[in-house]
Amino acid sequence: MSTAKNIRNTIHDSAKMLIDAYCADNIDDARLEAELLYGYAAGIERVTVIANGLDNPKNKDLEQFELLLDRRLNHEPLAYILGHKEFYNIDLLIGPGALIPRPETETIVEIALKTIYEHPQFNQEVTIADVGTGSGAIAIAIGMHAPHATIFAIDKSNEALIWAKKNIDKHKLQKQITLLHGDLLQPLNTTIDIVIANLPYIPTDELQSLPNEIVKHEPDLAVNGGEDGLELYRHFSKQLPQHLSKKNNSVIVEVGAGQIIFVQEILLENMSTHENTQIQIHRDLRQVRRVLEIRNN
Ligand SMILES: C[S@@+](CC[C@H](N)C(=O)[O-])C[C@H]1O[C@@H](n2cnc3c(N)ncnc32)[C@H](O)[C@@H]1O
Known part of the structure; x- marks a missing residue:
């Protein structure tokens, strides 16, 4: 000094x-x-x-x-040192083992909330899955703004689930959010109206060019999307038919820059669509095409 x-x-x-x-x-x-x-x-x-x-x-x-x-x-990330990160105006506890929620992920929350509010069952019960919940950021933001929704938050990482539990407890959402451990949608034993996912999407080869804050400190499981970055979405897509509600269902996913068309193809291979199916692409605050929504109402 x-x-x-x-x-x-x-x-x-x-x-x-x-x-x-x-x-x-x-x-x-x-x-x-x-x-x-x-x-x-x-x-x-x-x-x-x-x-x-x-x-x-x-x-x-x-x-x-x-x-x-x-x-x-x-190069330890600021959020890990402070132990907190603000996301969607909500204070989240955060530490090694869970991805630090990013500002661009607020876009998927906004889109998901709009979809929930417009869902025909909004006033009764809508079931939501947050697949790859990490710190619980998306599930918690949705839980706080859509108190009627029943939310399942799933992750393969036990470490991440520990952070998600701390955040669910902190925000008193235990009755609304159920945490599940396992591979993508597999742990679910009920069908889901709106499936939301922010899965790892960085191609393995590109990981080493990312800042040390990510490469050295954030979990590989949270960022490594396999050879072309899309492996998790392929796997997710195959699991969808078994877990989506038969009608009025939506799938909303966050993707990396330039990936949206490829992810759309991957999801449509396994989702049944009809003449009213709406496919929408949403940009984040930096104008990157970040969120894909496939809605069957
Ligand atoms: C990009 S992070 C997103 C975390 C959080 N949803 C957010 O937006 O901040 C991806 C998350 O998916 C989890 N994940 C990776 N592979 C998974 C799998 N096969 N099944 C369930 N979760 C998985 C990771 O542990 C990580 O928490």
Whole structure:
């Protein structure tokens, strides 16, 4: 650490270190991370870190901050260090073993909620599956905004399910969300009206070119989509007919950039469609074609 004299200088120097270590792309992001880490170290809100900028750091806060900063400079993701991540305006507990929910995944929540609200059974009971639930992010966001929905959240990773359970407990959604362990839709023993999935979709060859935050710290099971990135969706598609409700069903999936047409072909191989089937492609906030929806109403 440099000869920083007050909190503001400490933050500034740390932000520069984060940029030099390729942990942040720009000074705004780097400052934000440094402020959050400092706040966590000192047990204060970020707004207080900023407000107290001209104070000298307490020794114990500085020591703690430097330990956290070292972890971050070692490319440990910020969310794993802080133990929290905000998703769809909801505070989620997060740590190694569960994928950190991404902002682009909020798109699938918005689409799923619209589909749930427009479902003919909305006022009675709609069954939802969140396949590959990870931290439980999608299931929890849906549970909080569609209290009538009955949700099954499935994952193959026991570690991820531990985080999902913590989040379900934190948000008191135990009655609404049932956690299931297993391969894709297989653990289900009831049919599902709306199946939602954000499955791993990065081609194996491309994994090594991803940031160290992902490659070294996030679970391979959460990102590795096999040779062309689509292996999980092929497997998922074959399981669909057995688990989808016979009518008024929808499948909503998140995919990687450029994959949507291929995933559409894969899903349509196994889904029965009719003249009213609607196929919609939705873009995320960066305008990437991110979510595919196949709706049979
Ligand atoms: C891309 S992450 C999505 C996590 C979370 N839904 C989100 O959006 O933040 C994919 C998830 O699928 C899980 N997964 C991978 N293969 C699976 C399988 N065969 N069956 C069930 N879940 C699987 C991973 O453990 C991981 O939690």
